[in-house]
Amino acid sequence: MSSFKNTYSKLPHSFYETSSPASFSKPELIIFNEDLACDLDFQEVLNIPNERLAQIFSGQEILPGSEPLALAYAGYQFGHPVAVLGDGRAHYLGEIKQHDIQLKGSGQTPFSRRGDGRSALGPVLREYLISEAMHSLGVPTTRALAAVRTGEEVVRQFGAEPGGVFTRVASSHIRVGTFQYFAFKGDIESIKTLVDYTLERHPPQIHKKLGANHYKEKSLALLKSLVEVQSQLVAHWQSIGFIHGVMNTDNFSLAGITIDYGPCAFMDEFNFHQKFSSIDHQGRYSFSNQTQIAKWNILRLADCLIPLISEGKYKEKEKGEEKERAINIVEHELMSLFPLFEAKRNERFALKLGIQNYQAEDSELITTFLTYLETEKLDFTLSFRKLPELLENSKHSFYPDTPLLKEFLEQWKKRNPNSSLMEQINPLYIPRNHLIQKAIDLSYQGDDSYFHKLHQIFKNPYQEGPYSEEFCSPPTEKERVEKTYCGT
Incomplete structure (x- = not known):
């Protein structure tokens, strides 16, 4: 019996295109996340040889029940609308x-479009390491199931590179851009279908109470849910220095997970x-x-949902009113919710400062410490990790003695910070850019041992290990990574 269930393929065909993965001559497995496969109860890939895993996770063998699709979506890229994007180098299997x-x-x-649909090995290794590290750090994220060498080369910005295929696991791939794909077309019925589908897959499952229609209430519930999950996500990103x-x-995920690790950095x-891209x-x-x-981005989702929020029987001349x-309702709702971002x-x-119960005056304390770090050019991760000391x-000796530090210490100690709390929430090991790059460089030379070592270290980011x-x-000045690249 197949492990696959395919709800996406049951949606109207406008939501996707059927598509088969490319052929690769010599796929080779680099890593397989057996723990994740067990958590998913993915029986078909457990206890089988690496050679077959390489075939499956490069798309050479399509398992029974799998229906490869390319998902449709649009998007605003750097603030500019693009009506059709979609999966140009990815296949949803089920x-x-x-x-x-x-x-x-x-x-x-x-x-x-004009792309070759392939990936260089570097972005594959990068996403595997960082997404799994993010999971260990407690950040909502897509997961990594496998990484495979294709045995072929791809030509990219800096020349020919070895190719790779990455297997991503996500609680869904529903994005704000998925809604925009239909909004740009003026396809209101598909937006309604997508609202129902999203609410079936993610909280709040309000559709079970409201039934077939009530799209105004459903849309507002969806916006509220997105503010809640994204405010927590972005706060978590910033707390670990993630960009x-x-x-x-x-x-931008409706599930509130980190998705797409292209030019990300710590x-x-x-x-x-700070920016790296x-x-x-x-x-x-x-x-x-x-x-x-x-x-x-949430306001752009609201744009898509305005026709649903303004539903009702009214004459043509009343549509504008x-x-x-509807716009006023949405603005009022979101403006009342957006302070959640700052609160979280x-x-x-x-x-991170060891303060269990946040109070309004702590905002100034946080700003003082961050300003001190920026002024003194201190390492973000270690500056928080060493706070108990x-x-x-x-x-x-790690902290330069300045008036700003004295000001911070005076106010901080009044809050009775908890050292054990700081040790639990401030990581020691993060996927630093230069470490990731070193792993990629060595793997390009055929040595994956550093990649595997980093993967093990990142599993326990809060505990000092024998490393x-x-x-x-x-990084040293020579190791410093100034820019990151999408890899597409």
């Missing part, structure tokens, strides 16, 4: 335990305006701007 299984880098689809790098609406030295010239998706962009009323961010940073010794300081230290 769902197991309400989780999508998707191959990335698996060949051309009807959405490929997504490409927060376009096609990468900060070393703290900088409020080579294509983010204006800093649209910089560290501190991620909250504003999340709100902007009804639409205006402040609560999480208070925990600073609590014991205010003259700690050299290399794995928790900031």
